[in-house]
Amino acid sequence: MGGIVAPGRARGDVRETPPWPRGSRPYALSFPPRPGETARRTLAKAPLPGSQHPLLARPSRHAPGVKSRAGGHMDASAVDAVIVGAGVAGLTAARALRRVGFSVAVLEARERVGGRTLSQSLGGEVVDLGGQWVGPQQRHVLRLADELGLRRFPQHHRGTKVLEVRGERRTYRGQVPSLPLLSLLDLQRVIWKLDGLAKRVPLERPGAAPRAAEWDALTLEEWKQRHVPTWGARAALDIATRAVFAAEPSELSFLHFLFYVHSNHGLMPLTTIEGGAQAERFTGGAQTLGLRMAGELGARVHLSTPVRAVLQDEGGVTVTADGDRAWRARYAVVAVPPALAERIDFGAALPPERRRAHADLPMGSVIKVVATYERPFWREAGFSGEAVSDTGPVRLCFDDCSADGHHPALVGFFLGETARQWTHRPPAERRRAALESFARFFGPQALRPTAVADLDWIAEPWSKGCYVGLPRPGALTAIGDALRAPFGRVHWAGTETALEGCGYLDGAVESGERAATELAARLSLPATSPSRVQVVTG
Incomplete structure (x- = not known):
């Protein structure tokens, strides 16, 4: 087959007729600049031919108009x-x-x-078994979603939260976990310290950071052992690391950890719902x-x-x-x-x-489980549906109800080493273990779902894991x-x-x-x- 000829050359030009007059096509693209930058190139907003094609309201094997x-x-x-x-x-x-x-x-x-997004019907409502949330800082995906006409709704977070640490179940409200005072003070110091170090890592060239080689050779676990003295702050950092990266602190380059924090506007936006990266969900699934x-x-x-x-x-x-x-x-x-x-x-x-x-760049390790219920029993008992655990097998849990609340559901995550331990276990065994974790968090009603689905992303041949390399x-x-x-x-x-x-x-x-x-x-x-x-x- 021959090569493609350049725009304007008649011989062999196989491109479709553009949707604007000949000779008037914009030469390049641009998108809103990052803060502190100027716009890069001419903005092109010409519509795609067929851009109004109907879309299936629920997931399907093939997208509309796509042939296998x-x-x-x-x-x-x-x-x-x-x-x-x-x-x-x-x-x-x-x-x-x-x-x-x-x-x-x-x-x-x-x-x-x-x-790495996958939405499917479960219990009469669409649930996400892959990527799910967006937050107010995420301007690129929010702009695209608006262009595509997607609707969003807030992630539910009102009520009491659950923290499992050292085998003990603790509850709290707001954003301050139920840890000893010295651990809380240490944790706040660590957050400030990490956010400050993250800002020293240039996004375009992390290797130009002042201590790049040293930080890249260091794992987050090693940094934690040297700089975080209290058990509570260490436990909180471990839990947050697994939740954000689907990996263990011992597996992460400290330099990459700092780059990731900088890339996502700080530790608090990474780990919180209100105002953070988990603030909203898409109607109909991501x-x-x-x-x-x-x-x-x-x-x-x-x-x-x-x-x-x-x-x-x-x-x-x-x-x-x-x-x-x-x-x-x-x-x-x-x-x-x-x-x-x-x-x-x-x-x-x-x-x-x-x-x-x-x-x-190996992928993170995650298994995601969604269970639907007749009633949102955790909400009725005053719980938000949010839980984190250093015990497992579910390390992280959220309320996964539909926007109107009429389809109650919980979503849980097996993360890091725990996910790898469970990846070869039978799905029925994994689901039962997830329900037992939900029951520890919110009560025995969690053992009686109307439907359960899980997805082992480690076993997906075209992903090899999640969330990210x-x-x-x-x-x-x-x-x-x-x-x-x-x-x-x-x-x-x-x-x-x-x-x-x-x-x-x-x-x-x-x-x-x-x-x-x-x-x-x-x-x-x-x-x-x-x-x-x-x-x-x-």
């Missing part, structure tokens, strides 16, 4: 950009490129879109983000299409999927977690720093800029690459917008113009 391999969809011979991965990041990039008239193909290994974008893109999204190779030459990129199906493009965006990108052949010239990113100690400084830096004609997206909202839906959207902006600028260059990024063949 079994459906007999014929591969496009050539496009401007191939996007690998139909999660939120990949779909955001594809949608943005289409809005300025470039042709795209989105290749997804799963039989569904949405990546997967609706991906479903709506896929509905706009229609048959440009190819499901059940695992990509095996992304190889480039001077003329473009050839992306090969299972069954020897191939797409030719001028550029590619790889929007899958680094741990999954390791399965893709990029050629011998892939830089060692990028290879290390694929090898040394986490650099091993020492990896972040070694990888450097390779997480985001283009490799010739290959660009990268995914929440792991985000500067804002890293690890969250917000980061996925931010990264997709960035990748689309990079590609739009390069795609707008005449075919004879030198590329601003060196093409590497391998």
Whole structure:
């Protein structure tokens, strides 16, 4: 197959007719700047053809207008950009490129879109078994949700909370846990200290932090042992770490921990509901983000299409999927977690720093369980539904009722080492253990659900875990800029690459917008113009 010709060249131009007059297409994309920055490029708001396609109100196997391999969809011979991965990041990039008239193909290994979001019907209501919450600081995903017409509602948090620590069940209200006074004072000092250190880590170059090498070689556990004297503050930090990262403190690079805190506006927004990252949920589930974008893109999204190779030459990129199906493009965006990108052949010239990113960013470990009930018995007893535990197996729990409260539910998380211990256990055994945890938190009524569903993200072959890829100690400084830096004609997206909202839906959207902006600028260059990024063949 031949390469793609540049915009304006008639021969071999296979792109669709743009939805604006010839010659008037915006040359690039831009999005609202980060605080302190200026806008980057021309804002393009041209509508997508078919952007009003109807969307299924509940999850389905395929997004509207999307054909799977079994459906007999014929591969496009050539496009401007191939996007690998139909999660939120990949779909955001594809949608943005289409809005300025470039042709795209989105290749997804799963039989569904949405990546690490998954919404399904349970007990008569849609529940989320993947990514779920958004907060007021997360401007990228909130703007996208508004564009797509998604509605949100507040996460319920009124009432008494439960803290299990050292085998003892404690209750409290508000944001101050029921710990000894010295532990509370120590915990507040630790929060202030960590927030201050986090601000010293530059988001665009964490390796330029004043003590980057030292902090990257240090685990959060080691830092805690040196700097947190009280048992209560240590326990609270452990609980928060598992809740936020789905990993153990001994597994986290201290430098990456600080970067993550900075990227998400501080420790308190990361760990709280009101005003924090867990403030709101989407009506119809978070997967609706991906479903709506896929509905706009229609048959440009190819499901059940695992990509095996992304190889480039001077003329473009050839992306090969299972069954020897191939797409030719001028550029590619790889929007899958680094741990999954390791399965893709990029050629011998892939830089060692990028290879290390694929090898040394293992995913977090989480199993999510949702149980529905006839009545919200915990609310009736004065509980908020929020519980945290250092005992487990459920380490974190929230009220998961519908917006109107008519479909009562609780959601719990097996996290870190606990999740790995339970990943090979029978689902029925996991669910029973989760219900027993709920019963310890809120009473024996929790043992009598109307329905239960769980999802072991560790066992998902196209995720290998959740929530996010986490650099091993020492990896972040070694990888450097390779997480985001283009490799010739290959660009990268995914929440792991985000500067804002890293690890969250917000980061996925931010990264997709960035990748689309990079590609739009390069795609707008005449075919004879030198590329601003060196093409590497391998």
